[in-house]
Amino acid sequence: MNIWHICSAIITAYLLGSIPSAIWYGEAYFGIDVRKFGSGNAGATNTFRVLGKRAGTIVLLIDVLKGWTATKLASILFFLEVIQPAQVPTFKLILGFAAVLGHLYPIFVRFKGGKGVATSLGMILAIDPLVASVCIVIFVLVLLVSHYVSLSSIIAAFAFPMMLVLGIFGKASTLLIVFGFLLFAVVVITHQKNIVRLLNGNESRVNLWGRRK
Template sequence: MLLNVLLLLTAYLLGSIPSGLWIGQAFFKINIREHGSGNTGTTNTFRILGPKAGTLVFLIDFFKGTLATLLPILLHAQGISPIVFGLVAVLGHTFPVFAQFKGGKAVATSAGMLMGFAPAFCFYLILVFTLCLYLTSMVSMSSVVAAGAAILGALLFPTIPFLLTNYDLLFTVIIVFLGIFVIIRHKENIQRIVKKEENLVPFGLNLTRQIKKK
């Protein structure tokens, strides 16, 4: 019991590492919260600090979700599903104790959690995200679509079966929760998409005809 409590706390602290904020302050003397969208996650880091910093932030945010999920397996803890530890890391990423509980939008760390618990399902969502990114040129739209695909996949795939061979109630509940959570976290992005004002990446088809900012 004590080991699980310590590992859950460790998972939260791992998730709470505000990589974008710390990298911006340490190497660029920039508080990323004061620029762009004000978010500390991967997309705003790419936009403000550049691709090298953005890639590093993505990798850190992704693998802290994976590591948190694997903690109980690596340390032979029993009684709590590894996905719960991953979920705690995602909540830490979103509400980080090291950054006044104002964190990212949960996408990269959620993906990392899935890589540690259900890698085939994770690769399916990466494919959905990548295809949508090419078609729309929007990270936000791709994140929302991938979140929706995660919900549908968790509910429908075990009936086929495809990627998920059977229903795991806890897994299904967590994926549905996180999918809805990610969509809600992108509420402002969705509003900009409707207005044709969302930020674009410099590639892809921009099928929704967002107005490119000069």
């Protein structure tokens, strides 16, 4: 095991996650820092609110791609014979989580990033596309019913480890299950203010077919 290759991969994964797509895209094409408007968050949801559906979709896809690409770096390590086949799943988790941390604490914008949901989705897509697809469906269904992005994100994040525990799509490793709950905890922590607003009944709602309510 070449420690330098592994460290380089982890740093690369973190830097990929650190790409502040919402901020850079907003500044480059609109001359707007999304952190100064809407919820003040540097993520896809606030980009939708501030810059519209097209910009929000582009930022969302970039954030998902960040997590997916970082996680797939484990396959490159295997190709270079840095790690063994049995180690690939573990390094997918390590590298994917490094990207999520990068999104939460991006080095390029003073460590103040988004909430990591889209980047986490990209990581899950790279690890288990089937489970990730179900999480997307759950997210969309909850959003259609409630119009709360935060609630949809939290429920979808909780569904991920629960599907692993229940073994709906086959037996999952203990490490992956533990990681799933860790990821859910991260989503809850980054959505603390949203949870308070949900409980108080003043959380912002979105309308997929029109303007924000």
